[in-house]
Amino acid sequence: MRTEFAGKTDVGLLRDRNEDSFLVFPAYRFAAVADGMGGHLSGDVASSLAIGTLRQFYSNTVGPDRTWPFAYDNELTEEENCVVVGVRLANQHVFSRARRSQQESGMGTTIVAVMFSYDGSKVIVGHVGDSRCYRIRDGQITQLTSDHSLVSEVTEIAPWLSPDEVEQLPSNVITRALGMSADVVVDLLTTDTRAGDIYLLCSDGLNGMLSDVEILNAVNDCDDLDELCDQLVQRANDAGGNDNTTVVTVRVSEGDDDEHKQERPAVGGAIDTYDSDDILETLAGD
Template sequence: MRLTAAGDSHVGLRRAHNEDAFLLLLEERLLCVADGMGGHASGEVAARVAVEEMAEFFSLTGRDEEATWPFPEDPRRGEHENRLIAGVKLANQRIRQRARADERLRGMGTTLVTAWFSDRAPEALVAHVGDSRAYLYRRGVLAQLTEDHSLLNDFIRVHRPSAAEIDAFPHKNVIVRALGMRDDLEVDLLRVPLEEGDEVLLCCDGLSGMVPDARIAEILRGARADLPRAVQGLIAAANEAGGIDNITCVLAQVHR
């Protein structure tokens, strides 16, 4: 399976600096989007550490088949699933270490959504922590793959509120899981079967919180698999909607 991809990040219209980061590591078929938090420059540091550690870990383990990782493997999972989860946990460990070593970085954290694409089977593994999302776009239809780790999503799942109650919910931006929050990190992982021409979108909430899914699908449809054009169109749409946050997205398409 062959993979093409494009990605970009924009500070938005309201923020002074960009606390997002993204990764296109095509030689290892790995994509990431991280949305940092913590204020000042610490969110930016956490996001950058996350994607840099993912890149280093996958590059190392991709070159060395005998390489091991510093976490026990789950026997219920396959090798690639364990590898992806280990990379995320290692990134969490590095962020925690940096925060303990530097008082200015205390409390920093980041969301992370990452996808690894198999070169043998038509499928991807998606791991995520926080409210950055993964979507699958197939034959004109957009489907959300991940479930936000946020107070808002917990509220929706438990109470099944009306649209008005969702709009009035006071803690929309509070996430309940992120890299940097705790040593024992829980990582959600799913296996996504893929078909020829499928597109996988990874994005932060600066896009998904500003642009409805129907509009995202419309932009992808209009781009006609021109991935850089689609990415710029998505960022422009988020800014047109107010651009209140940093906007980052990565878009990949699979080919047999």
């Protein structure tokens, strides 16, 4: 199977800075979106550090001599280990950075990441927080992740609550994120792909402004992935643009993926404004 990637991030209409970051890494069939938390508590630093950690981890752990910063889980495949270990390492660096800096104390970030198997027949989805992964297949949209948020968890254990009661719950409370503790549990899903699938990663700036049906309509209106990312961001802004919006899209199709193996990773968001040298110094210093 062949995988094609695109990504875009935008500050939105109401925020002063972009606290989202993303990574598209075709050489490793990998992509991620991070949504920094904290505002004045350096959410932009947290998301850029998480993305920088993932980029560094995948760049430096290739081939049979691969070393792992955490114990290899023999119950998981190599790709599943890659996703879990990368996210746990990102959490470790965000947590350590926050402990060393009073200004950045309390910062955190969500993360949602996908890695496709070498032949593209499977996708591994890992996430922490409320950034989402959707799959669009045969004209239907399916959310593959479950939000780690107060609203999501309360409605799961109390499904009898009315919409009005749910609306009274704080909508911005995240129950799991990178940087909250020294280690983190990564929710993992592995599923088969099909030719024609589109996988969409996003920060809540997208799904907070657009319904699933509106997201699906945008997918149906655009054949080109770059255009699709542009359209999704524009429609989120047209709906109010209350938050930063970040979108990564991946299309699976029949064919050989070798032509993308040497492409350089693409990053965007807070990582563009936060000195990447600082990120690498942090990685080297931990």
